[in-house]
Amino acid sequence: MIGTLILWGCIIWIVPLMYVLLRNEAKWKKNIVVGATLPYEARQDPEVEETLRRYQRQLGWMSVLLLLVTVPCMFVPQFSVQFILWSFWLLLAMVLLQIPFVRTNKALRRIKVERGWRRQPSAQAVSDLTAAAVPMKWLSPWWFLPPLVLSLIPMALDRELWVLWLMDAALVAFCYVGYRWLFRLRAEVVDANTDLTVALTHLRRYNWGKTWLWIAWATGCFNLGLCLTLEWFWAAMAVTFVYGAVVVVATIGIEFRVRRAQERLTADSGKDFYVDEDDQWIWGMFYYNPNDKRLVVNNRTGINTTFNLARRGAQIFMGLTVLMLLALPLVGVWLMHEETIPVELTVTETAVVARHSGTEYEVSLSDIESAELLTERPVSSRVAGTALESVSKGRYKNDEWGRFTCCIDPRTGPWLLLRTTDGEIWLFNATDSAATEAAYQAITAGK
Amino acid sequence: MLLKLDFDSEVPIYQQIRNQIVVGIASGQLSPGERLPATRALAEDLGVNTMTVSKAYQQLRQEGYVITDRRSGVMVRQREAGVPVVPEETVKGLRLRLCELRLAGLSREEILQLCDKLCDEEVG
Incomplete structure (x- = not known):
């Protein structure tokens, strides 16, 4: 049940979050609403207003429907089946919630053509020379160094999990890379007002740095926090939850603050000349501009960036992302396979071998110091490895033994406890109880 | 000053940049001594190749409309008093x-x- 709740908690918030973000698109920012650029007069147009109201209603119903679907998923007993169902639900949510956006975008573009609001040629790029001349003040890399150091400390404290700590540290380092190279230095031209362009540009640049710095510090602290609490399951869970919450709240908070500022600053824009790049945005969400040499471009509102799908690199990246998302249910299929395979335990002439799926643990008979057959499964928690209803394998720990290696079927006893001359502890068994007992007999007979 | 590039036009991009800057200087939208964006910044802003902007700036420099200063970058040239020299x-x-x-x-x-x-x- 804990696994179900954790899985539920990790996924369920995506729909409300998408709802809030997409609903916010119905507010006018930089003369753009639901991905369509319209003049100031469109804001009072009854058809535009009705289209936007309909969009919000559709979005609301779609979100409620998606949340209701999750209720029966909670009661599916098998974890792997649950995972498959959640994967499909996630894919469905990502597609369904975009449908009202696309439909509204098309409707608004139709209104735009009907009213004669389309003003400039499609293949046009506009730059404000004064605003573009304002140099970007990059944050010093020194700001990113303390979180990197924090994230590297666990490497010294817990060498066994060095891969995990190194990956987290790499994430902190990536924050600086992302800050510097996933951003396009483009002035935010909305109309002919240079002061407005400078203000909007500064707003985006400042908050872009702030976002990455938040993520870097949160990740650095998380890495250290996780290392210090790893021995206590709930404390480690709490640290992970706080980290996730801080990152989501900080990034979404900054995004909304920027959107609100963009809304406020451009409240009077669009009366005379205004920049219209709608032709370069498919459905108002995918940027496709063969005239633009850049791979990464800034989203039109908020602070995020996106890819120029006219570039080969972006097409490959997007293709791989879509493939990975579509392959998500396959992870559930793999889990199902893991759940159904029995745990095996055999004793050869020289070693005890525990096997499950592709994993194999081998302990040399000559290294075994003592062997004990336990009738009660010791209470333990996972450090790194797999923890399914039918199999626990990898590194585990408990108060009595500390860390040990485990490959057991938790449902069926007995369990074989081995201690080796190097001080290592091993806990094995087989799904077939008789095999465990036979292995114990073979080991003790040899001693 | 707004610089607008038309990618459907037969006029080369660098020429469009050069022409609009000349018009901007003549109309007073760009004042003498005003700093223009660095080559890379303008290329980034317009989504064009750095070489394109570089070529436009080079032409403007040769024609005497802009000057390049190592510290300040590209600037609109101050008009000198006396008899105007037409390229x-x-x-x-x-x-x-x-x-x-x-x-x-x-x-x-x-x-x-x-x-x-x-x-x-x-x-x-």
């Missing part, structure tokens, strides 16, 4: 345009009227 290329271009207008059937008076009108629009 030879400009005179050649003007001569060609005058011929085209004559071939289009405009009289001398009509050409002068047109020039007068354009001067009012662009230079003030």
Whole structure:
């Protein structure tokens, strides 16, 4: 049940979050609403207003429907089946919630053509020379160094999990890379007002740095926090939850603050000349501009960036992302396979071998110091490895033994406890109880 | 000043950049001493190749409209007092345009009227 709740908690918030973000698109920012650029007069147009109201209603119903679907998923007993169902639900949510956006975008573009609001040629790029001349003040890399150091400390404290700590540290380092190279230095031209362009540009640049710095510090602290609490399951869970919450709240908070500022600053824009790049945005969400040499471009509102799908690199990246998302249910299929395979335990002439799926643990008979057959499964928690209803394998720990290696079927006893001359502890068994007992007999007979 | 590139136009991109900056200087939208974006910044802003902007700036520099300073980057050149020096290329271009207008059937008076009108629009 804990696994179900954790899985539920990790996924369920995506729909409300998408709802809030997409609903916010119905507010006018930089003369753009639901991905369509319209003049100031469109804001009072009854058809535009009705289209936007309909969009919000559709979005609301779609979100409620998606949340209701999750209720029966909670009661599916098998974890792997649950995972498959959640994967499909996630894919469905990502597609369904975009449908009202696309439909509204098309409707608004139709209104735009009907009213004669389309003003400039499609293949046009506009730059404000004064605003573009304002140099970007990059944050010093020194700001990113303390979180990197924090994230590297666990490497010294817990060498066994060095891969995990190194990956987290790499994430902190990536924050600086992302800050510097996933951003396009483009002035935010909305109309002919240079002061407005400078203000909007500064707003985006400042908050872009702030976002990455938040993520870097949160990740650095998380890495250290996780290392210090790893021995206590709930404390480690709490640290992970706080980290996730801080990152989501900080990034979404900054995004909304920027959107609100963009809304406020451009409240009077669009009366005379205004920049219209709608032709370069498919459905108002995918940027496709063969005239633009850049791979990464800034989203039109908020602070995020996106890819120029006219570039080969972006097409490959997007293709791989879509493939990975579509392959998500396959992870559930793999889990199902893991759940159904029995745990095996055999004793050869020289070693005890525990096997499950592709994993194999081998302990040399000559290294075994003592062997004990336990009738009660010791209470333990996972450090790194797999923890399914039918199999626990990898590194585990408990108060009595500390860390040990485990490959057991938790449902069926007995369990074989081995201690080796190097001080290592091993806990094995087989799904077939008789095999465990036979292995114990073979080991003790040899001693 | 807003710089607008038309990618459907037959005029090369660097030429469009150069032309609009010249118009901007002449109309006072770009004042003498004003800093222009760095080559890379303008290329990034317009989504064009750095070489394209570099070529436009180079032409503007050769024609004397802008100067390059190691610290301040590219700046609009201060107009020097005295007899204005018109680049030879400009005179050649003007001569060609005058011929085209004559071939289009405009009289001398009509050409002068047109020039007068354009001067009012662009230079003030």
